[in-house]
Every structure is written in C-alpha cells, then in structure tokens.
Amino acid sequence: MSNRCQVQTQNIAESESCGNNTSGVTTIYFAPKSDITTINATRPANMSTYRDRVVIGSTTMEGMAITMPTGKGFGKMFCADDLGELVYTPQGQKGSRSFKAELEIFHPSFKKDILGFLATHNNQEMVIVAVLNNGEVHLLGTKQRGVSLADSTRATSGKEYTSANGAECHFEWNTPAPQIFWDEFDPEDENHGIPLIAEE
Numbered sequence: 001m002s003n004r005c006q007v008q009t010q011n012i013a014e015s016e017s018c019g020n021n022t023s024g025v026t027t028i029y030f031a032p033k034s035d036i037t038t039i040n041a042t043r044p045a046n047m048s049t050y051r052d053r054v055v056i057g058s059t060t061m062e063g064m065a066i067t068m069p070t071g072k073g074f075g076k077m078f079c080a081d082d083l084g085e086l087v088y089t090p091q092g093q094k095g096s097r098s099f100k101a102e103l104e105i106f107h108p109s110f111k112k113d114i115l116g117f118l119a120t121h122n123n124q125e126m127v128i129v130a131v132l133n134n135g136e137v138h139l140l141g142t143k144q145r146g147v148s149l150a151d152s153t154r155a156t157s158g159k160e161y162t163s164a165n166g167a168e169c170h171f172e173w174n175t176p177a178p179q180i181f182w183d184e185f186d187p188e189d190e191n192h193g194i195p196l197i198a199e200e
Helices: 050-054 114-122
Strands: 023-034 076-078 085-091 098-107 126-132 135-138 153-158 166-175
Touching: 023 135, 076 098, 114 153, 114 166, 126 166, 135 166
Parallel strands: none
Antiparallel strands: 023 076, 023 126, 085 098, 098 166, 126 135, 153 166
C-alpha cells in the first residue's frame, strides 16, 4: 500500500469563532516555469496527517523555497478585491483521481502590461504562488508541469464609460493534491522564501 494511504483518520474541527475565515485571493506571484531552477518545498517523507498531504516545506528548511538564476524573479500581479477565486475539483476515473486547480483573478486594467502578459504566457507554462485572504499561500505548478492560461481568459475594454474594464485571468493546473506553504514561517520574510523581481 502506498504511503499516501497511510494517513490516520482524524477529526476535522470547526474553525475557532475568532479565527480568520475570509474568502478570496489577494495577490498572485508568477514566473515562467523555464526560469525556475529548483522548488525545494516538498511534502514530508512520512505523511501521517491530513495536513501532511497538502502542506509543503518546513520552517527549518535551509535556503529559499524556490531558487532562480541571478536576475530572475517572480512578478507580482494585483487582483481586484472580491473577484479572485481558487478552486480544486476532483477529476479522473476512480482509482486514478487527481485534482484540477483553477485560479481566477480579475486585474482592473486594459493596458499594455496586462495585454503583454497574456500574449507572453499564452503558450508558456508558469509557476504561480497565490496568496489568499485567509493568509494561506498556495503553490501552483512544479518543475515538471506548469500552470497554463485557460481558454476562458478574456480581456475587455468594457462597453460603457462606467463599465468594468480589465483582464479576467483564468489559470489551470493538474495536481495529485494541493500544495500549501508551511503554516508558520519567518515573520520577517513576508515573501515566504520566494525570490521576487525588484520593484520599479
């Protein structure tokens, strides 16, 4: 029997009444898969809890969670509040099921940068780090299989002067299980061990 089936049955408790249970996506970081040197954040060798199945990395892990060549880094994209969502859906035949991860965000701009982003990554796989409003940080993509723009992605100028204009960016990725960065990390490292490009 594979290690992934050795997880012990656990209770899943109700969230604390004072806990943070907000929805939505606050920010995404993105980089071409080809720019990634290594992804060092991995699942534990012995998975015994439900958390072990999805939490990657460790607070004691040496070095950065993701490494890239000098001069390379993740870009940061602003997401409109209340218009971002990350969904995991089971897929495949029984006995060979996996998840389809679908990330949807809205960037309120119909200008050169976002249109150039779409043109650049239309046929290029990416690795994406999605920061949710509840504080969790999800990694989408691996060195072997990256995230792709979905066919439902669309950018619009809007019809009326007061219409919303911008890009609905839909990303999709197939994965055995979600990848969530460790629950606790160095509070001084707000980038979660992710190399970012310099702010302009």
